[in-house]
Amino acid sequence: MARMTSSYCDSSHVHNSLREGVFCGVVVVSSTMSDSDDDVPALSAHTLAALHQFYSETRTGPAHTGSASDQFAVGAVEEDWRMSQFWYSDETAAQLAEEVVREAGAGGRIACVSAPSVYQKLKQGVVEGSDRVSAVVLEYDRRFATYGDDFIFYDYNEPLSLPASVAPQSFDVVLADPPYLSEECLSKVAKTVKHLSKGKVLLCTGAIMENHAKQLLDVKMCSFLPRHNRNLSNEFRCFVNYPSRLLSY
Numbered sequence: 289m290a291r292m293t294s295s296y297c298d299s300s301h302v303h304n305s306l307r308e309g310v311f312c313g314v315v316v317v318s319s320t321m322s323d324s325d326d327d328v329p330a331l332s333a334h335t336l337a338a339l340h341q342f343y344s345e346t347r348t349g350p351a352h353t354g355s356a357s358d359q360f361a362v363g364a365v366e367e368d369w370r371m372s373q374f375w376y377s378d379e380t381a382a383q384l385a386e387e388v389v390r391e392a393g394a395g396g397r398i399a400c401v402s403a404p405s406v407y408q409k410l411k412q413g414v415v416e417g418s419d420r421v422s423a424v425v426l427e428y429d430r431r432f433a434t435y436g437d438d439f440i441f442y443d444y445n446e447p448l449s450l451p452a453s454v455a456p457q458s459f460d461v462v463l464a465d466p467p468y469l470s471e472e473c474l475s476k477v478a479k480t481v482k483h484l485s486k487g488k489v490l491l492c493t494g495a496i497m498e499n500h501a502k503q504l505l506d507v508k509m510c511s512f513l514p515r516h517n518r519n520l521s522n523e524f525r526c527f528v529n530y531p532s533r534l535l536s537y
């Protein structure tokens with residue numbers, strides 16, 4: 289009865305507290321119901337309490353707290369594990385934003401695919417040169433629609449279902465961070481990336497995806513180590529298909 293695995297990351301305390309089999313990035317639901325309940329999954333009170341606890345621990349603060357740049361702070365939108373959301377640390381978001389600005393060049397266009405923190409960092413006005421590039425965020429989470437025309441709804445399950453206004457091969461740099469560590473997810477995201485990209489691709493995902501990433505996008509693993517606000521249980525890496533500073537950081 290339990291289903292859905294392919295976890296992205298987790299904090300060990302979550303696993304410890306959720307013995308009935310909850311998630312991280314994806315939920316593993318263990319039903320407490322009998323077979324006669326026709327396979328409808330349910331959570332026990334214990335699991336629900338643990339979920340509530342985890343969920344409240346993932347809150348990163350108020351969404352909007354005053355100044356214009358707060359609106360673009362990493363964490364202005366709270367992480368929601370149900371969408372496999374694990375935000376980069378502020379430093380990593382800044383380092384990745386610096387990288388895409390450098391590689392896009394003045395007047396360049398950047399697509400952040402399932403990587404809203406990098407988009408936010410580009411817009412925060414703290415990265416040199418970020419005022420000379422344009423950026424969009426392709427996201428499944430409609431809370432990011434608060435960013436207006438820069439927000440493009442995106443579901444990796446429909447990799448080429450994009451608005452007509454998004455021209456093929458129109459982005460100088462495409463940075464993607466797929467929500468799940470599976471070949472299926474990565475191959476679909478790779479379709480989107482190839483559709484959008486003029487050439488330069490920066491992929492952020494688990495190290496275990498290295499071979500698939502190489503096959504699908506011809507990318508190499510960087511020595512740069514991206515960090516998250518929460519500890520991930522999987523080793524996480526960046527991959528590039530161009531001669532990047534991140535390769536030997």
Ligand SMILES: C[S@@+](CC[C@H](N)C(=O)[O-])C[C@H]1O[C@@H](n2cnc3c(N)ncnc32)[C@H](O)[C@@H]1O
Pocket residue numbers: 296371372373374375376402403404405406427428429442443444445465466467468
């Ligand atoms: C592992 S997180 C990457 C976020 C990145 N670390 C950051 O800080 O910006 C995966 C992202 O995929 C998005 N996502 C979840 N479900 C998705 C779907 N069906 N299609 C596309 N993106 C999805 C989440 O909202 C989340 O932003």
